[in-house]
Amino acid sequence: MEETLYERVREAALAIRDRARIRPRFGVVLGTGLGGFAREVDQGIRIPYEEIPHFPPLRAISHTGVLTLGMVGDRPAALLEGRYHLYEGYSPEEVTFPVRVLKELGVELAIFSNAAGGLNPAYRAGDIMLIDDHINLLGSNPLVGPNDERLGPRFPDMFEPYDRKALRAAEEAARSEGLAIHRGVYAAMVGPCLETRAEYRFLRAIGADAVGMSTVPEAIVAVHSGLRAFGLSCITDRCVPEELKPVDIEEILRIAAEAEPKISRLVRRLIQTY
Numbered sequence: 001m002e003e004t005l006y007e008r009v010r011e012a013a014l015a016i017r018d019r020a021r022i023r024p025r026f027g028v029v030l031g032t033g034l035g036g037f038a039r040e041v042d043q044g045i046r047i048p049y050e051e052i053p054h055f056p057p058l059r060a061i062s063h064t065g066v067l068t069l070g071m072v073g074d075r076p077a078a079l080l081e082g083r084y085h086l087y088e089g090y091s092p093e094e095v096t097f098p099v100r101v102l103k104e105l106g107v108e109l110a111i112f113s114n115a116a117g118g119l120n121p122a123y124r125a126g127d128i129m130l131i132d133d134h135i136n137l138l139g140s141n142p143l144v145g146p147n148d149e150r151l152g153p154r155f156p157d158m159f160e161p162y163d164r165k166a167l168r169a170a171e172e173a174a175r176s177e178g179l180a181i182h183r184g185v186y187a188a189m190v191g192p193c194l195e196t197r198a199e200y201r202f203l204r205a206i207g208a209d210a211v212g213m214s215t216v217p218e219a220i221v222a223v224h225s226g227l228r229a230f231g232l233s234c235i236t237d238r239c240v241p242e243e244l245k246p247v248d249i250e251e252i253l254r255i256a257a258e259a260e261p262k263i264s265r266l267v268r269r270l271i272q273t274y
Contacts, residue, residue, distance in 0.1 A: 010104060015053050031083055111271075117239035173269035177266060
């Protein structure tokens with residue numbers, strides 16, 4: 001008989017616990033722009049994804065594919081260095097599987113980072129946006145299908161998907177670190193192509209401040225599983241229709257890398273003060 005999702009999650013968590021006795025309170029998904037945050041972890045134990053049961057092989061550009069468990073200051077944390085995307089051909093269940101494992105490991109706050117295009121004309125490349133809310137335009141939802149009550153309720157309420165306490169703590173952390181930040185709405189598109197001018201106009205018209213290809217499925221599963229969620233975007237390019245020019249992926253990665261130190265400072269301070 002095929003294992004259930006619940007059983008696969010437990011098996012993955014048990015295999016991780018056999019390698020690391022740390023019970024993480026914080027889980028961080030290191031998307032584009034936050035890969036270097038792994039250097040913030042003390043006493044870290046690194047486990048490649050291929051050594052964790054039921055973690056699919058990782059295909060994303062610039063993502064390492066390692067789970068690191070250790071201490072960020074005096075706070076136990078689990079860092080997922082790399083994520084799965086729908087555009088790579090993964091199912092919604094595969095994309096969000098690591099989030100369920102974080103919950104099983106004992107994580108209370110899940111922190112999601114990503115690179116995003118800035119729809120709000122006030123945003124500039126290299127800016128940080130705290131995700132206040134999101135719009136799911138992926139055409140899928142990771143909760144579709146039979147629901148296992150051991151994982152979460154059939155109809156989770158998404159009235160407040162991003163934890164208000166974490167948002168306030170992040171804003172205070174930014175002030176303490178002298179960082180300028182925005183707070184806005186993140187729209188998720190499936191990708192991998194970037195959007196047209198008409199699509200950017202549509203996204204802005206419906207209230208989106210930034211657009212990307214991740215995070216929303218993870219946040220949905222975080223809410224479903226009882227995790228508190230926090231998200232932030234590194235704005236890597238301006239998606240203002242009147243100013244569009246061809247996007248250079250290498251340039252996007254460069255901008256994300258340049259923004260990484262200040263994002264790392266913000267996330268470290270958030271973990272220390274939450």
